[in-house]
Amino acid sequence: xxxxDPAVVSPMPHVMNTYGRLPIALSHGxxxxxxxxxxxxxxxxxxxxxxxxxxxxxxxxxxxxxEKLAAKLCEISGLDAVFxxxxxxxxxxxxxxxxxxxGHDRGVERPEIIVYEGAFHGRSIATLSATANPKVQxxxxxxxxxxxxxxxxxxxxVERVARENPNVVAVFLETIQGEGxxxxxxWDYLQGLRQLCDQQHxxxxxxxxxxxxxxxxxxxxxxxxxxxxxxxxxxxxxxSGVPVGAxxxxxxxxxxxxxxxxxxxxxxxxxxxxxxxxxxxxxxxDGVMENAATVGAALKAGLERxxxxxxxxxxxxxxxxxxxxxxxxxxxxxLQRAAEAGLMLSVTADKVIRLVPPLILSVDEAAxxxxxxxxxxxxxxxxxx
Ligand SMILES: Cc1ncc(COP(=O)(O)O)c(C=O)c1O
Numbered sequence: 001x002x003x004x005d006p007a008v009v010s011p012m013p014h015v016m017n018t019y020g021r022l023p024i025a026l027s028h029g030x031x032x033x034x035x036x037x038x039x040x041x042x043x044x045x046x047x048x049x050x051x052x053x054x055x056x057x058x059x060x061x062x063x064x065x066x067e068k069l070a071a072k073l074c075e076i077s078g079l080d081a082v083f084x085x086x087x088x089x090x091x092x093x094x095x096x097x098x099x100x101x102x103g104h105d106r107g108v109e110r111p112e113i114i115v116y117e118g119a120f121h122g123r124s125i126a127t128l129s130a131t132a133n134p135k136v137q138x139x140x141x142x143x144x145x146x147x148x149x150x151x152x153x154x155x156x157x158v159e160r161v162a163r164e165n166p167n168v169v170a171v172f173l174e175t176i177q178g179e180g181x182x183x184x185x186x187w188d189y190l191q192g193l194r195q196l197c198d199q200q201h202x203x204x205x206x207x208x209x210x211x212x213x214x215x216x217x218x219x220x221x222x223x224x225x226x227x228x229x230x231x232x233x234x235x236x237x238x239x240s241g242v243p244v245g246a247x248x249x250x251x252x253x254x255x256x257x258x259x260x261x262x263x264x265x266x267x268x269x270x271x272x273x274x275x276x277x278x279x280x281x282x283x284x285x286d287g288v289m290e291n292a293a294t295v296g297a298a299l300k301a302g303l304e305r306x307x308x309x310x311x312x313x314x315x316x317x318x319x320x321x322x323x324x325x326x327x328x329x330x331x332x333x334x335l336q337r338a339a340e341a342g343l344m345l346s347v348t349a350d351k352v353i354r355l356v357p358p359l360i361l362s363v364d365e366a367a368x369x370x371x372x373x374x375x376x377x378x379x380x381x382x383x384x385x
Pocket of ligand 1: 087088089090092120121122123174178179207208209210211235236
């Protein structure tokens with residue numbers, strides 16, 4: 001290989017000029033060999049400047065880390081196998097592909113998936129089509145077809161679809177809707193869905209991207225209902241800030257995708273896997289999930305106590321440290337006011353103040369949230385509609 005002429009090295013105007021760069025974009029490696037984006041192969045005499053002890057994509061290191069996290073996710077969910085990716089929407093895309101392929105494998109040519117009013121599943125074309133929020137969809141049509149929408153917690157509506165639509169192959173919902181305004185599925189509703197899915201040979205796919213990984217006080221929110229899904233997309237909390245996504249599947253879905261059916265470049269990378277393994281390990285070691293349950297209950301009780309009987313407060317709801325306070329009017333201005341008072345929060349579905357703090361929140365910090373937030377809510381509501 002000829003040494004490149006530094007004069008023709010393409011500049012990167014937004015990256016600080018601290019390195020003499022070669023005009024080479026390396027795309028991947030294996031062992032002591034690396035490849036550039038044009039397919040040229042190089043023997044790696046650099047090793048990331050003496051970093052890469054085991055070479056690139058070591059066949060023991062990468063699978064060992066992937067297997068460690070996958071095995072832990074299977075252990076805590078009671079499910080069988082995992083596909084790793086990097087974000088929530090990617091996990092949901094994989095779930096949707098599993099559902100369609102599951103349908104095709106069973107001879108359903110145009111498989112359809114039951115989705116929900118109030119749902120949020122991401123912002124790719126398929127996941128925004130499964131999402132119910134018109135603001136998320138506006139400007140991005142035509143939407144992906146093959147979704148049938150029903151209201152949450154209405155089993156009769158799903159039974160009606162079962163009677164009328166032979167193309168349905170799966171039910172796809174957030175165990176607790178997050179972006180839609182913290183709407184929990186009733187536990188008896190989830191049990192009913194589980195039964196119906198078994199009778200109909202449908203996949204039950206529970207999006208636990210927001211409510212999973214200990215947030216509600218159990219590893220997964222559906223565990224409160226004592227059921228297991230067939231497909232469970234995860235992301236957000238799994239890497240505690242490092243991007244990690246996963247789809248965890250049970251026996252019905254385990255062998256639906258085969259070699260070549262799905263893939264991703266960064267899914268299962270060593271950093272992501274280590275972040276996932278350590279997040280789950282620390283959660284167990286430090287009792288983080290139990291903390292989410294007890295502090296979440298204290299926070300909810302404090303909010304209910306302070307907001308009881310306040311005109312304009314519709315409901316305080318949620319589980320563990322996934323709580324929503326619904327008001328009878330849009331309350332986006334509270335974001336700014338809370339920030340000025342030293343509290344970060346979000347307002348979702350226009351009227352719902354959402355609290356999804358770190359799961360290590362202490363009882364004292366929960367009391368501080370109540371002390372800052374409730375007077376702001378009362379003052380806001382007193383201003384009139
Ligand atoms: C329930 C749910 N599913 C999927 C997503 C999408 O995840 P991501 O933003 O990582 O693509 C979100 C994000 O808010 C979510 O709350």
